[in-house]
Structures are given as structure tokens and as C-alpha cells.
Amino acid sequence: MSNTEKKIADTQGKYLLAVSQGQRLTDAEWQNCRIILTTERIALMADDKRQIALDEIDRIADRFDVNQQSAGVSEYVGFHVGEDVILVSASNHAEFETDFYRASLNGAVIRVQHPALKGGVVQNAEWTKGRLKVSDEALQVAMADGQAVTIDRADIGDLAVEDKDIGGEERAVIEVEHSEEGISVETHLAGDEFHATVLQVMLEESAEQNRADLDLSSTEKRVIMALHSGVSPFDIPNFVGIDVEKTEAIFDRLIELDVISVVRERTEVNLTTKGRRVAGERMGEQ
Template identity: 75%
Template structure:
């Protein structure tokens, strides 16, 4: 190892060569190995030692079921390296995935627009540079203007991707809905192709865990929309046009459905990720 290279993790796992020199290997099988991940490379140690510089990874994905062997494993990461595709799974796989995201993203610069949307209202924020740091809990962004923007991975609601011109270049823009000071905001991220694919996989995985399919009445959805727009829970009855008792009953149901969380006993509530997702879907219908 060089003086600047640092070990991130050393664990046990398996790998499967799904594509070699452009050819899909339908008879490939998992090989038990030791996995060593550093700030510069991924090393797989089995009967032979295989090393892959992180700079050689073109794309990281979440599934590539080349055969039944690969389909039978629920969690693995897919590494696209030129015309080769490698699947890797670790004993503590979620922890390994986070370590891989850290290796790929920590200290890297990305373009950030924050807040692009706040309380459902489009803002005039411009694009600025941000330095990334990945933790178990969040994607931390240190912006050039001094702002610190944490995107909690358990707090990601809606997530979308679009190709746009940013700073004179066509880039993939990742639009992430989360909260800031209990208000729903969107932060937009744009980077090079590799950083965009890593962020997409990491954030999609987090958003998928938070997805909700709630059967709500029109009044319940109006309550959620009021909270999403920044209306105080105390002002919801007059804003929506319902009684205080009816509002309390709806709050009880939404708490039970985990669409809102209780902040003070039966008086103050805030939307959860599930609730914000419902609101986001409703906004999209309008």
C-alpha cells in the first residue's frame, strides 16, 4: 500500500464473474473470498488474488442476474469494469455497501442545488459545488457557501432522475426529497457519470426502504398536503376546513400508519418519509 492509501474494510464474502470480455458467463458460480477494500482499490483473495483499482470501475449497480446462482443471492453489488461485470457480496453486506460508497464518493466534488424546492415551492437557488461524505446514516454535503446539508438515508422520500444541462454540460440530475427543520425540501445533485451512478444506487436503495402505499381518504390527503406545505398542525383544522376533533382523529390514524410522527402529545406532528411520499405523489397529480 502507498502512504496515502488507507484500508476501509477487510471482511469475508463471495464474488461471481458474470461477464468476461463481453461474454455472459451463464455457468459462473460464486467463489468464497476475502474482501479487502481500500481508498484506492478492491482486492478479492481466493485461490488467486484479484485487484481492481477503484478508478477502473465504470458503474456500480444493484442487480445482474446472469444465472440461477446469482439470482439466488438477495444482496450483492454489481461492478462494471470495462467489458467485464463482477458481482460481490459480503458477510455484513449493508456495511460493505456503505464502505464501497464511501470509497467511491468521500471527498469528491459534486454540483448541488439546495434547496431546489421547499415546502412544495420552487426556489431560486443556484448550483454550487459540494464536497461529499458518506456515513451509515447520511450523505453529508459541505457546500462552497458554508452550508452543511445532511441527506439522511432513512429520510429520503421521493427520488427522480433527469438529464439536464448544468454548468454548460449535459448531466444526470438526481432530485432527492428529504426534510430540513421539519420542512420538506428537494436537493438536486449533478456530477460526472460515475458519481451519478453510485449516488443513484445508494439513494434508490434508501428510498426503496421508505416507499409507502397508503390507502387514504381525500381529507386525509389534504391534511398531509397541508403539513407538507409547512402549515402548523394547530392551523390544520381551519386550513383544511374540518373540526379539531376530526383533525385529531385523522392525526391518530396517520400516526398509526406511520405517515406522521408525534412530536408533542396530541398537538404537534410532522410528516414522516411515507407521508411526504404520499404528498409528493399528490403534487405530481396536480
């Protein structure tokens, strides 16, 4: 281990070599192992020692069921490294995933545009450098211009990835919607291929957990869109064209569905993550 390499985690688990030199191994079996995670590699300590250099990981997948052995394990991480695919299942899956994100991203310097959108309106924010830090709850970005951006992983409403030209170089840009002081904002993140891959997987996982699958009426969607665009809850009846009693009934239903949250009892509400996601989907339909 080099002087700059630091141990992040040391736990028990198992691994399965699903693909070797491009060949799927349908007879592969799980091997019990000790898993050592550092800032540079994952070491799998079994009868044979296998190492995965973090910066050589091309892709990460939550499922790669090459046979019944892999399909029978509910939680693992699939690491695509060149022509190999290695599945790793730790004794505490969620803890290992967060440790892996920390090992891969903490201290990494990426390009950040914040806020790229605020309340659905495009801003004139410039791209600047930012340093990453991952915790169980959030992704934090310390920006070169002095801003500190916190993206709560339970507050991600939507996520998209687009290839864009940044300073004459085409990069994958991760567009993540979240909130600041109750207002929907969108932060854009762009890094090298490895950091972008890990960021995308981590944020997509959080966004998937927050996805709204709701059966809403057109009037309820109009109320959500009005709140999303900054209309005060007090002005919703006139803005949407419904009476106060109808508005109160809609607020009650949206609170029950966890689409809005009460800021002050019966007077003020904010969109939740689900609500902002519904608003984003509604905007895409228009």
C-alpha cells in the first residue's frame, strides 16, 4: 500500500467472477472472502487474492445474473473491468456501497454548474471547479467560488445525463434536480469518465428510490405545477381557477400522498421530492 493510499473498509463477503476475458462463466460460483476497500482498490482476499483498481472500473451494475448462483443473491455490485465482470456481495450491502462511493469520489475535483436551473428557470451560472465529499445522507460539493452545495440523496427528484461541450471538450453531464430552501434547483456535474460513472450510479440509485408513481387528476397536476413555479399556496385558487374548498381538498390528498409537506399548518406548503418529480414530468409533457 502506498503512502497516499488509505483503507476505507475491511469486511467479510463473497465474490463471483461472472466474465473472464470476455467469456461468460455460466458455471461460476461464489467465493467467500475478506473485502478490503481502499482509496485505490478493492482487494478480495480468498484462496486466491484478486484486486480491482478503482480507476480501471469501466461500469458498475446492480445486476449481472450470469447463472443461478448469481441470481440467488439479492444484493451485490457488478464491476465491469476491461473484459472481466466481478460481482461483489458484502455482508452489509448498503454500507459497502456508500464506502465504495466515498473511496471513489471523496476529494475528487469535477466541474460544477450551480444552479443551472432554479424554479424551472435557466440561470447564468458559470462552470467552476468543485471538490466532492460523500456521506450516508448527501453529496457535498465545495466549489472554487466559495459556494457549498449539498445534494441530499433522499431529495433527488429527477436525473438526466447528456453529452455537452464544456471548454471545448465533450463530457457526460449529470443533471440532478433537488431543492434548496424549498425551491427546486438543478445542479450540473461533469467529471472524468470514472468519476462520472460512479456519480451517475450513486445519484440514479437515489433518484430511483424517490420516483413518484401516482395517479393524479389534471387539476391536481396544475396545482403542483403552480407550486413548482413559485405560486403561493394562498394564490392557488385564483391561479388554477378552483374554489378554496377544492384547493384544501387537493392539498389534503397531496399531503397524504407525500407530494407536498406542510410548512405551517393549513396555510403554507412545499413540494416534496415526489412533487417536484411530478412537476418535471408534467413540464416534459407540455
